[in-house]
Amino acid sequence: MPGATPEPPLGMLAELTHRCPLQCGYCSNPLELVGRAEELNTAQWCDVISQARELGVLQLHLSGGEPLQRPDLAEIVRHARREDCYVNLVTSGFGLTPERGGQLADAGVEHVQLSLQDADELAADAVAGATGAHRRKRAAADVITALGLPLTINVVLHRGNVDRIPDIVELAEAMGADRLELAHTQYYGWALRNRVRLMPTAAQLSAAEAAVAEARARSSNLRIGYVPADYHETYPKPCMHGWAARQLTVAPNGVALPCPAASVIDSLPVVNVRDTSLRSIWYEAESFQAFRGTSWMREPCVSCARRQLDFGGCRCQAFQLTGDPTHADPVCSLSPHRHLIDELVANAELGQALYLEPRRMRSAAAPR
Amino acid sequence: MNPPADARPRLSRGTRLSFDRVRHAHVLLYPEGVLFPNQTAIDVLRRCDGSNTVAAIADDLRHDYRAVELTDIAELLTQLSARGLLELDSN
Numbered sequence: 001m002p003g004a005t006p007e008p009p010l011g012m013l014a015e016l017t018h019r020c021p022l023q024c025g026y027c028s029n030p031l032e033l034v035g036r037a038e039e040l041n042t043a044q045w046c047d048v049i050s051q052a053r054e055l056g057v058l059q060l061h062l063s064g065g066e067p068l069q070r071p072d073l074a075e076i077v078r079h080a081r082r083e084d085c086y087v088n089l090v091t092s093g094f095g096l097t098p099e100r101g102g103q104l105a106d107a108g109v110e111h112v113q114l115s116l117q118d119a120d121e122l123a124a125d126a127v128a129g130a131t132g133a134h135r136r137k138r139a140a141a142d143v144i145t146a147l148g149l150p151l152t153i154n155v156v157l158h159r160g161n162v163d164r165i166p167d168i169v170e171l172a173e174a175m176g177a178d179r180l181e182l183a184h185t186q187y188y189g190w191a192l193r194n195r196v197r198l199m200p201t202a203a204q205l206s207a208a209e210a211a212v213a214e215a216r217a218r219s220s221n222l223r224i225g226y227v228p229a230d231y232h233e234t235y236p237k238p239c240m241h242g243w244a245a246r247q248l249t250v251a252p253n254g255v256a257l258p259c260p261a262a263s264v265i266d267s268l269p270v271v272n273v274r275d276t277s278l279r280s281i282w283y284e285a286e287s288f289q290a291f292r293g294t295s296w297m298r299e300p301c302v303s304c305a306r307r308q309l310d311f312g313g314c315r316c317q318a319f320q321l322t323g324d325p326t327h328a329d330p331v332c333s334l335s336p337h338r339h340l341i342d343e344l345v346a347n348a349e350l351g352q353a354l355y356l357e358p359r360r361m362r363s364a365a366a367p368r
Numbered sequence: 369m370n371p372p373a374d375a376r377p378r379l380s381r382g383t384r385l386s387f388d389r390v391r392h393a394h395v396l397l398y399p400e401g402v403l404f405p406n407q408t409a410i411d412v413l414r415r416c417d418g419s420n421t422v423a424a425i426a427d428d429l430r431h432d433y434r435a436v437e438l439t440d441i442a443e444l445l446t447q448l449s450a451r452g453l454l455e456l457d458s459n
Contacts, residue, residue, distance in 0.1 A: 008390065010402050056390045058402050084386060086397040111382045111399040150382030150399055178381070178452075179399065223452050 006244065006292060008056025009282060013249040013260060016045065016076070018065040021094045023129030023358035024117065026156050026198055027190040029065065030263050033361045034252040042072040044274070046079040048250055051278040053083040057248075063090035065252065068100065074107040081108030088113065090154075093140025094133070101143040112144045113152045113181070119167035123160060129358045138175060145176040152179040157208065157229075158198040159348075165211035173222050182212065183227035188261040188316060190359040199348035205232055231341050235306065236313025236329035243291035243315055248282065256281045258288050261316040265325050291315050296326055300334040370442040371422050375456045377445055378418030383453045385413050398453055408433070412441055416454060 018033040040048070049060060060080050067073055068091055080087050089104065090113045116137055118124035124134040144151045153172045155161070161168070165182065172180040187195045200208070205228075212226045230237045240247060244258040254273045257263060263270075268287040282288060290296065294307055301312040312318075313329020321330045322337045330337035371377065379385070383398040385405075394410045396403040405413060411432070415425045426441060433441070448454040 054390065056388075058386075058388060058395055058397060059400070084389075086384075086386075086402075088399060110384075110397075113399075148381065150380075152399060 004293070006283065007246075009052075009246060009248050010057065011059035011061065011247040012049075012052045012057045013061045013063055013247065014045065014049070014076075015063055015065065015249065015251050015260070016067045016070050016073070017252050018361070019069040020064060020066040020092065020359070021069075021130060022066070022092050022133060023360055024127055024156070025190055025194040025357055025359060026127075026158055026185045027359040028186060028188045028260060029359065030189050030261075031193065032263075033065075033359075035361065038253040039070075040250075040252065040254050040273070042075055044254065045072075045076050048254075048273050048278060049076070049080050049085065050083055051273075052248075053080075053085055055279050055282055058086055059088065060085040061088045061090055066092050066094055068092075068095035074103045077104055077107035077109055086110055091115070091140070092128075092133075093137045094130075096140040096143050098143050098146070101140075101147055105147040105149060109149060111150045111152065113154050114141055114144065114177075115154045115156075116168070116171070117155070118161040119164045119171045120161075127160065141175040141177070150179075151175070151177045152181055153177040154181045154183065157182055157184045157200070159200045159204065160198075162200050162204050162208050165208055166215065169211075169215040169219065169222065169224070173219065177222060179223045179225065181225040181227070182208075183225075184229035186227075186230070186261075188264065188320075190357070192320060194357055195344070196347065199231070199344065200229060201349050202232065202345070205229055230314075230331050231345055233331060234333045236310050236317075236331040238310040239314035239317070239329070242293075242311040244282070244288040245292070245311075248278075248288075256285070256288075258291075259316065261314075262287065264316050265319045267325070291325065298326055300332070300336075301328050304334065371445050371449065371456045373421060373423040373426075375422050376418050376420060377416040377422065377425075377449070377454050377456050379413070379416055380453055380455050385410070396453065403453075408440065409444055412444055413448075416445075422456075 017039055018029055019036060077087055087109050088111045089109045093114050117127040121134040125131050141151060153175060155168055185191050185198050191198060212224060216224050240259045249257040249260045250273060256271050256273055268290060271281050271285040271287055297312055301307050313332055315325045317329050318327045319325035321340050327337060328335040330340050386395050386397055388395045394405055396405055411429060412425060415428060445454060449456050
């Protein structure tokens with residue numbers, strides 16, 4: 001356990017719902033999606049947001065699933081602004097009619113992140129699992145820019161779309177985006193399940209990096225963010241800037257997590273905002289304390305010069321790949337488990353993009 | 369490169385200066401980020417409303433700041449602009 005009291009959190013990801021009209025096979029939501037009946041209600045979300053602001057949260061990310069599936073979204077936004085949170089809406093754009101957009105802008109949404117699957121319409125609709133998805137997103141971008149809201153286009157990169165970065169940049173410019181976030185797939189939840197079909201080749205990654213550099217040099221108005229494919233890196237990502245250091249996540253059912261993927265570490269006790277105050281969760285919950293600071297570390301992390309730079313990488317990734325969340329992130333070249341990553345990377349050189357298992361709620365008939 | 373003296377800096381869309389009652393500190397909030405500006409930056413940012421020119425902001429602050437700090441102000445504006453938090457249109 002760390003000795004020092006943690007700093008207050010800067011941001012909260014509020015997953016208002018797991019319901020989503022799209023079925024992207026790279027979704028990082030957990031395989032066990034929360035159903036509508038288990039979601040926090042309006043008053044509960046507003047209370048959580050008030051508690052978050054009191055705790056120090058400045059940035060509120062309203063996400064999901066698709067947050068527009070919640071009819072009370074504008075009410076939640078208005079409450080968050082009254083509490084003086086900075087309100088960021090993370091959406092697929094499905095359901096963002098001019099009327100709905102106007103209500104949300106009036107309520108005080110300050111920035112919109114709109115997901116885009118691809119620059120190619122057919123490929124985009126295939127990944128989203130919905131015909132017309134791509135066109136509806138372009139219409140949603142028009143709604144957002146007409147309202148004068150700053151727009152970030154988010155694109156998850158994978159084997160099937162990574163070759164089209166120049167087209168994606170061109171499309172983002174045409175959509176009037178201020179920012180474009182190109183993020184390689186992070187393998188959690190549904191993306192982990194579909195990993196073999198999503199992983200790019202080394203040649204694709206080299207071409208992608210060149211395309212990003214070229215686009216940045218050319219485009220002065222569009223700011224381009226790039227999140228690398230961590231399996232192909234030498235050192236792990238500084239995941240969340242350290243466990244429970246700056247952000248927290250509240251899942252649709254009120255479960256509070258240090259990061260959106262943390263529910264995979266099944267040894268961590270589950271803590272819920274229905275039963276426990278957010279302050280107590282942030283400062284005292286076992287799941288939040290578990291990997292704070294460096295005292296949980298073992299070799300090679302504990303003596304590593306980089307331990308304050310990347311914090312041993314991602315705890316969820318260490319758990320998912322090695323079965324023990326206190327191991328170094330196996331992406332790290334110093335990890336004794338790096339061979340696991342090397343095998344996946346080598347395998348990606350052989351694989352082909354095939355059918356992605358679509359993200360969906362489990363129905364009674366679906367196998368476990 | 370320093371901004372032209374006749375530029376009228378203003379915070380970019382989606383960027384705002386706020387006071388955090390929890391930390392008792394000014395904060396610059398922007399898409400996916402938070403900055404905690406120092407006192408010089410706060411004094412400058414408050415004046416970046418799209419009507420004051422860089423020259424006017426520097427003049428205004430001349431009473432409280434020494435010449436060396438005024439150079440810092442130009443640098444600060446350049447840095448914020450490079451991060452997309454400030455627009456420096458000179459029209």
